[in-house]
Amino acid sequence: MNGDGAERQSAWQAARAAEPLLAEAGVPEARFEAEYLARTAAGISRAQYFAGAPLDDDGRQRFEGFLERRIRREPSAYLAGEREFRTRTFAVGPGVLVPRPETEMLVDIGLDAVRGGARTVLEVGTGSGAVAVSLAAELSPGDARVVATDLSARAILVARANARRHAARVDFVLADLAGPIGRADVVLANLPYIPSGEIDALEPEVSRWEPRLALDGGDDGYALIRRLLQDCATRLRPRLLALEVGFGQAPDVAKLVHATGANAEVLVDFNAIERIVVAQWP
Ligand SMILES: C[S@@+](CC[C@H](N)C(=O)[O-])C[C@H]1O[C@@H](n2cnc3c(N)ncnc32)[C@H](O)[C@@H]1O
Structure with a gap:
């Protein structure tokens, strides 16, 4: 009563x-x-x-x-104001993509690379910071420097708050792709990869509520992936670039990787979907 x-x-x-x-x-x-x-x-x-x-x-x-x-049809993560990613809870809200479980693989790739000697990890397009913050929080202090960029000032604000929440050291930079970053041993990126013309047909939680800047990959979905690949191949020269891709995109992205002179390895996610293309230059 x-x-x-x-x-x-x-x-x-x-x-x-x-x-x-x-x-x-x-x-x-x-x-x-x-x-x-x-x-x-x-x-x-x-x-x-x-x-x-x-x-x-x-x-x-x-x-x-x-x-x-x-x-x-507002996403439930925006109502709650948070979403779980790996073992932590991240603040999210309008203006920031809700981190998805399949993206957790990027953190494992970063951790493996640091165990193999990488000293600087760059995440391009960090959004809520889920990947960069998880990585920094799971590393031992001094293992590697973690840097993350985003073109959205809102995303950088949210990502910084998430880093504070988890006492993780990440240097966040508001930048176009890798922007002014001069060196990275490893680059991780879940860039926008949806072809512009396909966004409106996605479920309303995504098309109406998630930021277009986080989704729109240009006419064929690969506009940003192409630009980042080019920058890595000609300037940054990381040991490894790991790119998250959408359903059915891995073969196309592997071809783009090969065109820059790199080897491409495709990794599948927990749903057996080809999800990550890893580029390594000889
Ligand atoms: C698909 S979301 C990924 C967010 C986060 N990494 C995740 O996996 O949850 C893509 C992110 O890239 C950012 N972005 C879009 N264009 C960019 C650009 N030219 N340079 C840097 N970041 C960009 C978006 O603001 C968005 O945060």
Whole structure:
């Protein structure tokens, strides 16, 4: 019972009642989404949720606000203001891409390279900073310098806040691609790779809400990848450049890599999708 004598709903009950609204709005996995929003609004764990923890008045207000926004297909990570990446939680919000689990592979590539002797790692297009901050936080102090760039001032602000949150040392630079960076042993990049004409057909969470600057890869999707490859081949000369690519793009990107005189290795992600193209110059 609440103060008015009315029965207070549990977070679980509120979520079950909201599920059809989300489903009707086309939100995928409506049951899980309703649960996630109710748990986030109530500030409770899954165990508490399934044990029938109540949704108090503040929690209910938050939940209703979340529902309104989610029905407009705003990504749940923007509602919560954060997203998990590897073992850490990163602040995200409008203006910054929500980091995806498949991108976690870039961190492993960076860690392996540092174990193999790399001393400077550059991440190009850092967004929330999830890759650069995870890498710096997982390295031992003094192992390597981590530098990260982005063309978006908003992204740099969010990334810096995430580095502070995780006590990670990363030098962030507002720059076009590698910009003024003069040296990097390893370059990691999840650049925008969606062909401009295909963005509007993506799910609304992406096309309506995520920043175009983080998605738009030009006419064929490869405009930024080409430019970064060229810069690496002619100026930066890293030992290794690892590029995340979209579904079906790896063969094209491997050809672009070969055209710069480098070898290309393609790595698959946990869904067996060709996800990363690693370029190495002889
Ligand atoms: C696909 S998002 C990746 C963000 C983050 N690395 C991640 O994986 O979650 C691409 C990022 O590249 C940035 N970007 C776009 N064009 C750029 C450019 N010319 N130079 C530097 N960064 C750029 C975007 O602002 C965005 O943050």
